Amino acid sequence: MTVPEGQTKEQLPPTRKGAATRRRIVEGAAREIREAGVFALRLEDVMARTATSKSQLFHYFPGGKDDLLLAVARLEAARVLDDQQPELGALTSPQAWWRWRDKVLARYRAQGVSCPLHVALSQLGTATGAGRAVAAELLAQWQRRLAAGIRHLQRDGENIAAGLDADPDAGLDADREAAALLAGIQGGVLILMTTGSADHLEAALDSGLARLGLAP
Amino acid sequence: MTVPEGQTKEQLPPTRKGAATRRRIVEGAAREIREAGVFALRLEDVMARTATSKSQLFHYFPGGKDDLLLAVARLEAARVLDDQQPELGALTSPQAWWRWRDKVLARYRAQGVSCPLHVALSQLGTATGAGRAVAAELLAQWQRRLAAGIRHLQRDGENIAAGLDADPDAGLDADREAAALLAGIQGGVLILMTTGSADHLEAALDSGLARLGLAP
DNA sequence: GGGTTTTTGGACTTGTGGGTCCATTTTCGG
DNA sequence: CCGAAAATGGACCCACAAGTCCAAAAACCC
Numbered sequence: 001m002t003v004p005e006g007q008t009k010e011q012l013p014p015t016r017k018g019a020a021t022r023r024r025i026v027e028g029a030a031r032e033i034r035e036a037g038v039f040a041l042r043l044e045d046v047m048a049r050t051a052t053s054k055s056q057l058f059h060y061f062p063g064g065k066d067d068l069l070l071a072v073a074r075l076e077a078a079r080v081l082d083d084q085q086p087e088l089g090a091l092t093s094p095q096a097w098w099r100w101r102d103k104v105l106a107r108y109r110a111q112g113v114s115c116p117l118h119v120a121l122s123q124l125g126t127a128t129g130a131g132r133a134v135a136a137e138l139l140a141q142w143q144r145r146l147a148a149g150i151r152h153l154q155r156d157g158e159n160i161a162a163g164l165d166a167d168p169d170a171g172l173d174a175d176r177e178a179a180a181l182l183a184g185i186q187g188g189v190l191i192l193m194t195t196g197s198a199d200h201l202e203a204a205l206d207s208g209l210a211r212l213g214l215a216p
Numbered sequence: 217m218t219v220p221e222g223q224t225k226e227q228l229p230p231t232r233k234g235a236a237t238r239r240r241i242v243e244g245a246a247r248e249i250r251e252a253g254v255f256a257l258r259l260e261d262v263m264a265r266t267a268t269s270k271s272q273l274f275h276y277f278p279g280g281k282d283d284l285l286l287a288v289a290r291l292e293a294a295r296v297l298d299d300q301q302p303e304l305g306a307l308t309s310p311q312a313w314w315r316w317r318d319k320v321l322a323r324y325r326a327q328g329v330s331c332p333l334h335v336a337l338s339q340l341g342t343a344t345g346a347g348r349a350v351a352a353e354l355l356a357q358w359q360r361r362l363a364a365g366i367r368h369l370q371r372d373g374e375n376i377a378a379g380l381d382a383d384p385d386a387g388l389d390a391d392r393e394a395a396a397l398l399a400g401i402q403g404g405v406l407i408l409m410t411t412g413s414a415d416h417l418e419a420a421l422d423s424g425l426a427r428l429g430l431a432p
Numbered sequence: 433g434g435g436t437t438t439t440t441g442g443a444c445t446t447g448t449g450g451g452t453c454c455a456t457t458t459t460c461g462g
Numbered sequence: 463c464c465g466a467a468a469a470t471g472g473a474c475c476c477a478c479a480a481g482t483c484c485a486a487a488a489a490c491c492c
Contacts, residue, residue, distance in 0.1 A: 021470090052470085057451095179419040184403055206396070234439065
Protein backbone atom coordinates (compact mmCIF):
# COMPACT_ATOMS: atom_id res chain seq x y z
CA MET A 1 0.00 0.00 0.00
CA THR A 2 2.81 2.33 0.83
CA VAL A 3 4.71 1.09 -2.21
CA PRO A 4 2.85 2.70 -5.08
CA GLU A 5 5.44 2.18 -7.75
CA GLY A 6 8.89 0.62 -7.65
CA GLN A 7 9.60 -2.98 -8.27
CA THR A 8 10.17 -4.59 -4.92
CA LYS A 9 9.63 -8.13 -6.12
CA GLU A 10 12.71 -10.24 -6.55
CA GLN A 11 12.31 -11.37 -10.08
CA LEU A 12 14.54 -14.24 -10.94
CA PRO A 13 15.16 -14.57 -14.64
CA PRO A 14 13.76 -17.81 -16.06
CA THR A 15 16.76 -18.69 -18.12
CA ARG A 16 20.27 -19.60 -17.11
CA LYS A 17 21.88 -16.87 -19.15
CA GLY A 18 19.48 -14.31 -17.80
CA ALA A 19 20.30 -15.19 -14.23
CA ALA A 20 23.99 -14.89 -14.96
CA THR A 21 23.55 -11.49 -16.56
CA ARG A 22 21.51 -10.24 -13.68
CA ARG A 23 24.14 -11.36 -11.25
CA ARG A 24 26.86 -9.78 -13.33
CA ILE A 25 25.02 -6.48 -13.31
CA VAL A 26 24.44 -6.42 -9.58
CA GLU A 27 27.97 -7.38 -8.75
CA GLY A 28 29.38 -4.94 -11.23
CA ALA A 29 27.30 -2.14 -9.79
CA ALA A 30 28.40 -3.11 -6.31
CA ARG A 31 32.05 -2.94 -7.27
CA GLU A 32 31.51 0.33 -9.03
CA ILE A 33 30.02 1.75 -5.87
CA ARG A 34 32.80 0.41 -3.71
CA GLU A 35 35.39 1.97 -5.94
CA ALA A 36 33.91 5.26 -6.98
CA GLY A 37 31.04 5.93 -4.61
CA VAL A 38 27.36 6.22 -5.31
CA PHE A 39 27.44 9.79 -6.43
CA ALA A 40 29.56 8.83 -9.35
CA LEU A 41 27.36 5.89 -10.20
CA ARG A 42 25.83 6.25 -13.61
CA LEU A 43 24.01 3.54 -15.42
CA GLU A 44 26.47 3.98 -18.22
CA ASP A 45 29.33 2.99 -15.97
CA VAL A 46 27.56 -0.16 -15.00
CA MET A 47 26.90 -0.89 -18.63
CA ALA A 48 30.50 -0.40 -19.56
CA ARG A 49 31.86 -2.47 -16.72
CA THR A 50 29.47 -5.36 -17.12
CA ALA A 51 29.30 -5.30 -20.90
CA THR A 52 25.57 -4.89 -21.00
CA SER A 53 23.17 -2.57 -22.73
CA LYS A 54 20.60 -0.28 -21.33
CA SER A 55 17.78 -2.53 -22.37
CA GLN A 56 19.23 -5.27 -20.23
CA LEU A 57 19.41 -3.04 -17.20
CA PHE A 58 15.79 -2.14 -17.52
CA HIS A 59 14.87 -5.65 -18.41
CA TYR A 60 16.21 -7.01 -15.16
CA PHE A 61 15.48 -3.95 -13.09
CA PRO A 62 12.19 -2.52 -14.33
CA GLY A 63 12.22 -0.02 -11.51
CA GLY A 64 15.36 1.54 -12.92
CA LYS A 65 18.23 2.79 -10.88
CA ASP A 66 16.46 2.49 -7.55
CA ASP A 67 15.69 -1.10 -8.30
CA LEU A 68 19.30 -1.82 -9.05
CA LEU A 69 20.49 0.02 -5.98
CA LEU A 70 18.14 -2.05 -3.91
CA ALA A 71 19.59 -5.25 -5.32
CA VAL A 72 23.06 -4.00 -4.51
CA ALA A 73 21.92 -3.19 -0.99
CA ARG A 74 20.63 -6.72 -0.56
CA LEU A 75 23.92 -8.11 -1.74
CA GLU A 76 25.92 -5.94 0.59
CA ALA A 77 23.63 -6.69 3.50
CA ALA A 78 24.18 -10.39 3.03
CA ARG A 79 27.90 -9.76 2.90
CA VAL A 80 27.85 -7.94 6.22
CA LEU A 81 26.70 -11.00 8.10
CA ASP A 82 28.75 -13.43 6.03
CA ASP A 83 31.89 -11.55 6.84
CA GLN A 84 31.31 -12.14 10.54
CA GLN A 85 30.96 -15.85 10.18
CA PRO A 86 31.59 -18.37 11.49
CA GLU A 87 32.06 -16.55 14.79
CA LEU A 88 28.80 -14.65 14.81
CA GLY A 89 26.87 -17.87 14.42
CA ALA A 90 28.56 -19.52 17.37
CA LEU A 91 29.30 -17.03 20.09
CA THR A 92 29.59 -19.84 22.58
CA SER A 93 32.74 -18.95 24.42
CA PRO A 94 34.68 -15.87 25.48
CA GLN A 95 37.30 -16.80 22.91
CA ALA A 96 34.69 -16.86 20.17
CA TRP A 97 33.46 -13.46 21.27
CA TRP A 98 36.93 -12.00 21.06
CA ARG A 99 37.63 -13.53 17.71
CA TRP A 100 34.37 -12.05 16.53
CA ARG A 101 35.32 -8.66 17.91
CA ASP A 102 38.63 -8.75 16.09
CA LYS A 103 36.95 -9.75 12.87
CA VAL A 104 34.41 -6.98 12.99
CA LEU A 105 37.03 -4.43 13.74
CA ALA A 106 39.31 -5.66 10.98
CA ARG A 107 36.51 -5.79 8.47
CA TYR A 108 35.42 -2.23 9.00
CA ARG A 109 38.94 -0.94 9.28
CA ALA A 110 39.62 -2.45 5.90
CA GLN A 111 36.41 -1.08 4.48
CA GLY A 112 37.48 2.31 5.60
CA VAL A 113 35.59 5.43 5.04
CA SER A 114 32.90 4.27 2.68
CA CYS A 115 30.25 1.76 3.61
CA PRO A 116 28.67 0.42 0.43
CA LEU A 117 25.48 -0.61 2.12
CA HIS A 118 24.92 2.60 3.96
CA VAL A 119 25.70 4.68 0.95
CA ALA A 120 23.57 2.62 -1.40
CA LEU A 121 20.66 2.89 0.96
CA SER A 122 21.12 6.61 1.31
CA GLN A 123 20.76 7.12 -2.41
CA LEU A 124 17.52 5.29 -2.73
CA GLY A 125 14.98 7.77 -3.97
CA THR A 126 11.57 6.26 -4.48
CA ALA A 127 12.15 2.86 -2.98
CA THR A 128 13.19 4.18 0.39
CA GLY A 129 10.67 1.98 2.13
CA ALA A 130 12.06 -1.15 0.58
CA GLY A 131 15.55 -0.04 1.47
CA ARG A 132 14.59 0.41 5.07
CA ALA A 133 13.17 -3.07 5.09
CA VAL A 134 16.47 -4.51 3.93
CA ALA A 135 18.35 -2.64 6.61
CA ALA A 136 15.84 -3.54 9.27
CA GLU A 137 16.04 -7.19 8.41
CA LEU A 138 19.82 -7.10 8.57
CA LEU A 139 19.75 -5.44 11.96
CA ALA A 140 17.20 -7.90 13.27
CA GLN A 141 19.24 -10.90 12.26
CA TRP A 142 22.41 -9.41 13.59
CA GLN A 143 20.84 -8.63 16.93
CA ARG A 144 19.28 -12.05 17.16
CA ARG A 145 22.68 -13.69 16.91
CA LEU A 146 24.25 -11.36 19.42
CA ALA A 147 21.44 -12.05 21.86
CA ALA A 148 21.91 -15.78 21.39
CA GLY A 149 25.57 -15.37 22.19
CA ILE A 150 24.78 -13.38 25.30
CA ARG A 151 22.39 -16.03 26.53
CA HIS A 152 25.08 -18.59 26.02
CA LEU A 153 27.41 -16.54 28.15
CA GLN A 154 24.78 -16.26 30.83
CA ARG A 155 24.12 -20.00 30.92
CA ASP A 156 27.80 -20.78 31.18
CA GLY A 157 28.19 -18.17 33.85
CA GLU A 158 25.46 -19.76 35.93
CA ASN A 159 27.03 -23.17 35.70
CA ILE A 160 30.48 -22.01 36.59
CA ALA A 161 29.55 -19.55 39.27
CA ALA A 162 26.68 -21.52 40.75
CA GLY A 163 26.23 -20.44 44.29
CA LEU A 164 28.41 -17.39 43.92
CA ASP A 165 26.98 -14.11 42.80
CA ALA A 166 29.94 -12.44 41.18
CA ASP A 167 28.71 -13.05 37.67
CA PRO A 168 28.49 -9.61 36.12
CA ASP A 169 26.02 -10.32 33.38
CA ALA A 170 23.64 -12.72 35.02
CA GLY A 171 20.86 -10.25 35.58
CA LEU A 172 20.94 -8.58 32.19
CA ASP A 173 18.25 -8.67 29.60
CA ALA A 174 19.98 -10.35 26.69
CA ASP A 175 17.94 -8.66 23.98
CA ARG A 176 18.40 -5.27 25.45
CA GLU A 177 22.12 -5.73 25.81
CA ALA A 178 22.35 -7.03 22.29
CA ALA A 179 20.50 -3.93 21.15
CA ALA A 180 22.93 -1.68 22.98
CA LEU A 181 25.93 -3.50 21.60
CA LEU A 182 24.54 -3.38 18.09
CA ALA A 183 23.89 0.32 18.44
CA GLY A 184 27.46 0.83 19.52
CA ILE A 185 28.74 -1.02 16.50
CA GLN A 186 26.53 0.91 14.11
CA GLY A 187 27.56 4.18 15.62
CA GLY A 188 31.18 3.18 15.59
CA VAL A 189 30.98 2.38 11.91
CA LEU A 190 29.16 5.61 11.20
CA ILE A 191 31.85 7.57 12.97
CA LEU A 192 34.51 5.62 11.15
CA MET A 193 32.83 6.69 7.95
CA THR A 194 32.97 10.34 8.80
CA THR A 195 36.25 10.66 10.66
CA GLY A 196 38.23 7.78 9.26
CA SER A 197 39.13 6.56 12.70
CA ALA A 198 38.01 3.23 14.11
CA ASP A 199 38.65 4.29 17.67
CA HIS A 200 34.99 4.69 18.45
CA LEU A 201 34.11 1.33 17.01
CA GLU A 202 36.82 -0.28 19.07
CA ALA A 203 35.74 1.55 22.20
CA ALA A 204 32.13 0.54 21.67
CA LEU A 205 33.04 -3.09 21.16
CA ASP A 206 35.34 -3.25 24.14
CA SER A 207 32.97 -1.39 26.37
CA GLY A 208 30.17 -3.68 25.31
CA LEU A 209 32.13 -6.85 25.89
CA ALA A 210 33.35 -5.59 29.24
CA ARG A 211 29.76 -5.10 30.22
CA LEU A 212 29.11 -8.72 29.39
CA GLY A 213 31.83 -9.71 31.79
CA LEU A 214 34.42 -10.46 29.17
CA ALA A 215 37.80 -9.13 30.19
CA PRO A 216 40.42 -8.58 27.51
CA MET B 217 44.60 21.26 -1.17
CA THR B 218 41.97 18.60 -1.07
CA VAL B 219 39.27 21.15 -1.72
CA PRO B 220 39.74 22.00 -5.35
CA GLU B 221 36.46 23.74 -5.96
CA GLY B 222 33.49 24.35 -3.71
CA GLN B 223 33.04 27.36 -1.53
CA THR B 224 33.96 26.34 1.96
CA LYS B 225 34.47 29.83 3.23
CA GLU B 226 31.75 31.24 5.37
CA GLN B 227 31.03 34.43 3.55
CA LEU B 228 29.05 36.84 5.58
CA PRO B 229 27.22 39.38 3.50
CA PRO B 230 28.45 42.92 4.13
CA THR B 231 25.07 44.52 4.38
CA ARG B 232 22.31 44.03 6.88
CA LYS B 233 19.73 43.10 4.33
CA GLY B 234 22.06 40.62 2.72
CA ALA B 235 22.70 38.87 5.99
CA ALA B 236 18.99 38.60 6.62
CA THR B 237 18.38 37.13 3.20
CA ARG B 238 21.12 34.63 3.60
CA ARG B 239 19.72 33.52 6.93
CA ARG B 240 16.25 33.29 5.46
CA ILE B 241 17.51 31.06 2.71
CA VAL B 242 19.38 28.70 4.98
CA GLU B 243 16.53 28.39 7.42
CA GLY B 244 14.01 27.95 4.65
CA ALA B 245 16.08 25.21 3.09
CA ALA B 246 16.44 23.54 6.47
CA ARG B 247 12.69 23.53 7.01
CA GLU B 248 12.13 22.28 3.52
CA ILE B 249 14.44 19.38 4.21
CA ARG B 250 12.83 18.61 7.52
CA GLU B 251 9.42 18.49 5.93
CA ALA B 252 9.98 16.91 2.58
CA GLY B 253 13.41 15.27 2.71
CA VAL B 254 16.52 16.04 0.77
CA PHE B 255 15.58 14.05 -2.27
CA ALA B 256 12.70 16.34 -2.89
CA LEU B 257 14.80 19.43 -2.34
CA ARG B 258 14.96 21.57 -5.43
CA LEU B 259 16.36 25.01 -5.54
CA GLU B 260 13.02 26.17 -6.86
CA ASP B 261 11.32 25.05 -3.69
CA VAL B 262 13.71 27.05 -1.61
CA MET B 263 13.13 30.03 -3.82
CA ALA B 264 9.39 29.75 -3.49
CA ARG B 265 9.44 29.29 0.24
CA THR B 266 11.88 32.05 0.99
CA ALA B 267 10.68 34.46 -1.68
CA THR B 268 14.04 34.75 -3.33
CA SER B 269 15.31 34.45 -6.84
CA LYS B 270 17.90 32.20 -8.32
CA SER B 271 20.45 34.94 -8.56
CA GLN B 272 20.23 35.40 -4.83
CA LEU B 273 20.83 31.77 -4.16
CA PHE B 274 23.95 31.78 -6.24
CA HIS B 275 24.96 35.14 -4.90
CA TYR B 276 25.05 33.90 -1.34
CA PHE B 277 26.05 30.35 -2.17
CA PRO B 278 28.45 30.53 -5.08
CA GLY B 279 29.12 26.84 -4.77
CA GLY B 280 25.49 26.13 -5.62
CA LYS B 281 23.40 23.48 -4.04
CA ASP B 282 26.28 21.81 -2.22
CA ASP B 283 27.21 25.09 -0.69
CA LEU B 284 23.69 25.61 0.56
CA LEU B 285 23.45 22.09 1.87
CA LEU B 286 26.63 22.64 3.77
CA ALA B 287 25.22 25.74 5.39
CA VAL B 288 22.14 23.79 6.39
CA ALA B 289 24.34 21.07 7.83
CA ARG B 290 26.16 23.62 9.93
CA LEU B 291 22.88 24.97 11.20
CA GLU B 292 21.57 21.56 12.10
CA ALA B 293 24.82 20.56 13.72
CA ALA B 294 24.66 23.55 15.99
CA ARG B 295 21.10 22.65 16.83
CA VAL B 296 22.07 19.15 17.90
CA LEU B 297 24.23 20.40 20.72
CA ASP B 298 21.93 23.25 21.63
CA ASP B 299 19.06 20.88 22.09
CA GLN B 300 21.00 19.02 24.75
CA GLN B 301 21.69 22.09 26.80
CA PRO B 302 21.94 23.03 29.51
CA GLU B 303 22.44 19.48 30.75
CA LEU B 304 25.21 18.50 28.35
CA GLY B 305 27.27 21.44 29.49
CA ALA B 306 27.01 20.53 33.14
CA LEU B 307 26.95 16.80 33.65
CA THR B 308 27.98 17.27 37.22
CA SER B 309 25.61 14.95 39.04
CA PRO B 310 23.76 11.70 38.47
CA GLN B 311 20.56 13.69 38.25
CA ALA B 312 21.98 15.86 35.52
CA TRP B 313 23.04 12.76 33.61
CA TRP B 314 19.57 11.32 33.78
CA ARG B 315 17.93 14.53 32.77
CA TRP B 316 20.30 14.65 29.83
CA ARG B 317 19.47 11.08 28.91
CA ASP B 318 15.76 11.87 28.91
CA LYS B 319 16.29 14.93 26.82
CA VAL B 320 18.31 13.13 24.19
CA LEU B 321 15.79 10.35 23.97
CA ALA B 322 12.89 12.75 23.73
CA ARG B 323 14.60 14.86 21.13
CA TYR B 324 15.30 11.99 18.79
CA ARG B 325 11.97 10.35 19.42
CA ALA B 326 10.34 13.58 18.34
CA GLN B 327 12.60 13.93 15.36
CA GLY B 328 11.55 10.49 14.29
CA VAL B 329 12.67 8.77 11.22
CA SER B 330 14.46 11.55 9.42
CA CYS B 331 17.58 13.22 10.71
CA PRO B 332 18.09 16.50 8.87
CA LEU B 333 21.79 16.63 9.53
CA HIS B 334 22.53 13.11 8.49
CA VAL B 335 20.45 13.39 5.41
CA ALA B 336 21.87 16.74 4.37
CA LEU B 337 25.36 15.41 4.76
CA SER B 338 24.55 12.34 2.76
CA GLN B 339 23.47 14.42 -0.21
CA LEU B 340 26.62 16.45 -0.38
CA GLY B 341 28.18 15.73 -3.71
CA THR B 342 31.36 17.66 -4.30
CA ALA B 343 31.83 19.16 -0.89
CA THR B 344 31.89 15.84 0.90
CA GLY B 345 35.13 16.72 2.60
CA ALA B 346 33.72 19.89 4.06
CA GLY B 347 30.66 17.98 5.20
CA ARG B 348 32.77 15.46 6.98
CA ALA B 349 34.57 18.26 8.72
CA VAL B 350 31.30 19.63 10.05
CA ALA B 351 30.26 16.23 11.33
CA ALA B 352 33.67 15.52 12.81
CA GLU B 353 33.67 18.80 14.65
CA LEU B 354 30.22 18.10 16.06
CA LEU B 355 31.26 14.67 17.25
CA ALA B 356 34.43 16.03 18.80
CA GLN B 357 32.60 18.67 20.81
CA TRP B 358 29.95 16.23 21.87
CA GLN B 359 32.48 13.70 23.05
CA ARG B 360 34.48 16.34 24.88
CA ARG B 361 31.49 17.25 26.98
CA LEU B 362 30.60 13.67 27.73
CA ALA B 363 34.16 13.01 28.80
CA ALA B 364 34.08 16.05 31.07
CA GLY B 365 30.92 14.70 32.66
CA ILE B 366 32.50 11.32 33.19
CA ARG B 367 35.51 12.85 34.87
CA HIS B 368 33.20 14.74 37.14
CA LEU B 369 31.53 11.51 38.09
CA GLN B 370 34.88 9.93 38.80
CA ARG B 371 36.03 12.78 41.00
CA ASP B 372 32.83 12.70 43.01
CA GLY B 373 33.09 8.94 43.27
CA GLU B 374 36.55 9.20 44.72
CA ASN B 375 35.49 11.68 47.33
CA ILE B 376 32.45 9.76 48.43
CA ALA B 377 33.91 6.30 48.31
CA ALA B 378 37.36 7.23 49.53
CA GLY B 379 38.95 4.23 51.03
CA LEU B 380 36.39 1.82 49.62
CA ASP B 381 36.85 0.29 46.24
CA ALA B 382 33.31 -0.35 45.15
CA ASP B 383 33.24 2.51 42.74
CA PRO B 384 32.40 1.00 39.36
CA ASP B 385 33.80 3.66 37.10
CA ALA B 386 36.91 4.72 38.91
CA GLY B 387 39.34 2.88 36.70
CA LEU B 388 37.83 3.79 33.36
CA ASP B 389 39.40 5.90 30.70
CA ALA B 390 37.00 8.81 30.44
CA ASP B 391 37.70 9.57 26.80
CA ARG B 392 37.32 6.01 25.76
CA GLU B 393 34.08 5.61 27.64
CA ALA B 394 32.78 8.83 26.18
CA ALA B 395 33.66 7.49 22.75
CA ALA B 396 31.77 4.29 23.40
CA LEU B 397 28.75 6.14 24.71
CA LEU B 398 28.75 8.50 21.76
CA ALA B 399 28.98 5.58 19.37
CA GLY B 400 26.00 4.01 21.06
CA ILE B 401 23.99 7.17 20.67
CA GLN B 402 24.91 7.57 17.03
CA GLY B 403 24.06 4.00 16.30
CA GLY B 404 20.83 4.27 18.22
CA VAL B 405 19.81 7.27 16.18
CA LEU B 406 20.80 5.56 12.98
CA ILE B 407 18.67 2.57 13.87
CA LEU B 408 15.84 4.84 14.84
CA MET B 409 16.10 6.34 11.40
CA THR B 410 15.76 3.03 9.66
CA THR B 411 13.36 1.15 11.88
CA GLY B 412 11.42 3.94 13.50
CA SER B 413 11.99 2.51 16.94
CA ALA B 414 13.99 4.24 19.64
CA ASP B 415 14.53 1.05 21.59
CA HIS B 416 18.13 0.77 20.55
CA LEU B 417 18.88 4.33 21.43
CA GLU B 418 17.34 3.83 24.83
CA ALA B 419 19.21 0.59 25.37
CA ALA B 420 22.48 2.19 24.36
CA LEU B 421 21.97 5.12 26.71
CA ASP B 422 20.93 3.00 29.64
CA SER B 423 23.66 0.50 29.10
CA GLY B 424 26.20 3.30 28.84
CA LEU B 425 25.03 5.02 31.98
CA ALA B 426 24.93 1.76 33.87
CA ARG B 427 28.54 1.24 32.93
CA LEU B 428 29.33 4.58 34.47
CA GLY B 429 27.83 3.40 37.69
CA LEU B 430 24.59 5.30 37.35
CA ALA B 431 21.66 3.18 38.41
CA PRO B 432 18.20 4.11 37.17
C1' DG C 433 23.30 63.63 -2.62
C1' DG C 434 26.38 61.16 -5.53
C1' DG C 435 29.16 57.40 -6.51
C1' DT C 436 30.02 52.69 -5.48
C1' DT C 437 28.88 48.28 -4.04
C1' DT C 438 25.56 45.06 -2.96
C1' DT C 439 21.26 42.99 -3.82
C1' DT C 440 17.63 41.44 -6.68
C1' DG C 441 14.70 39.90 -10.85
C1' DG C 442 14.02 36.77 -14.11
C1' DA C 443 14.91 35.02 -18.74
C1' DC C 444 17.94 31.86 -20.92
C1' DT C 445 21.12 28.00 -21.61
C1' DT C 446 22.65 23.42 -20.88
C1' DG C 447 23.72 18.78 -20.77
C1' DT C 448 23.20 14.88 -18.65
C1' DG C 449 21.92 10.77 -17.65
C1' DG C 450 17.63 8.19 -16.68
C1' DG C 451 14.14 6.07 -19.16
C1' DT C 452 11.57 4.29 -23.70
C1' DC C 453 11.13 1.54 -27.95
C1' DC C 454 11.47 -1.77 -31.38
C1' DA C 455 14.00 -4.84 -34.16
C1' DT C 456 17.08 -8.77 -33.94
C1' DT C 457 19.17 -12.68 -31.96
C1' DT C 458 19.43 -16.35 -28.70
C1' DT C 459 17.62 -19.66 -25.56
C1' DC C 460 14.67 -23.27 -24.32
C1' DG C 461 10.93 -26.65 -23.94
C1' DG C 462 8.77 -30.44 -26.19
C1' DC D 463 13.86 -28.79 -35.13
C1' DC D 464 10.18 -25.39 -34.47
C1' DG D 465 7.70 -21.91 -32.31
C1' DA D 466 7.26 -19.06 -28.18
C1' DA D 467 9.50 -16.62 -24.69
C1' DA D 468 13.46 -14.41 -23.18
C1' DA D 469 17.65 -11.74 -23.96
C1' DT D 470 20.14 -8.19 -26.32
C1' DG D 471 21.67 -4.00 -29.15
C1' DG D 472 21.44 0.51 -29.62
C1' DA D 473 19.15 4.60 -31.30
C1' DC D 474 16.13 8.05 -29.54
C1' DC D 475 13.82 11.11 -26.24
C1' DC D 476 13.38 14.54 -23.12
C1' DA D 477 12.28 16.38 -18.64
C1' DC D 478 14.19 18.91 -15.51
C1' DA D 479 16.54 21.27 -12.38
C1' DA D 480 21.19 23.25 -11.95
C1' DG D 481 23.72 26.95 -13.26
C1' DT D 482 24.70 31.61 -16.18
C1' DC D 483 24.00 36.45 -17.39
C1' DC D 484 22.90 41.16 -17.55
C1' DA D 485 20.49 44.88 -16.32
C1' DA D 486 17.64 47.36 -12.78
C1' DA D 487 16.86 48.63 -7.93
C1' DA D 488 18.31 49.29 -3.35
C1' DA D 489 21.60 49.94 0.27
C1' DC D 490 25.65 51.91 2.00
C1' DC D 491 29.46 55.21 2.75
C1' DC D 492 31.38 59.62 2.89
